Amino acid sequence: MSSKILVSAPVSEKYMYCFEEFVNGLKGIEYDNFEIVLIADDMPNGNAAKENTERMLGKLKSEGFRIVLFRGWKRPAKE
Numbered sequence: 001m002s003s004k005i006l007v008s009a010p011v012s013e014k015y016m017y018c019f020e021e022f023v024n025g026l027k028g029i030e031y032d033n034f035e036i037v038l039i040a041d042d043m044p045n046g047n048a049a050k051e052n053t054e055r056m057l058g059k060l061k062s063e064g065f066r067i068v069l070f071r072g073w074k075r076p077a078k079e
Contacts, residue, residue: 001033008037011056011069013049019056026065035066 007029009022026036038060040053053069060067 002031003033005031005034006037006068007034008039011038011040011053013052016052016056019059023059023063026060027063035068036060037068037070040069040071 007026015022038053038057053071057067057069
C-alpha cells in the first residue's frame with residue numbers, strides 16, 4: 001500500500017473564484033491514497049461564509065474525495 005499524503009488548502013469566500021479550478025486540479029491527481037484537509041477561515045465572517053464552506057465541502061464529497069475540515073483557527077496577531 002502506498003503512503004498516505006495530505007493535500008491542504010484554505011477555504012474562504014475570497015477563494016470562491018478559483019474553487020472549480022481547485023476541484024479540477026484534485027481530479028487530476030494520479031495517486032490513490034490521499035485526503036484533503038480544508039482549513040476554513042469562515043468563523044468570524046458569519047453564516048454566509050459558513051454556507052459557502054458547506055457548499056464547497058459538499059461538492060468535494062460528491063466528487064468522491066475524502067475530506068477533513070478544520071475550523072476555527074486564528075491568525076497570529078499583527079505586531
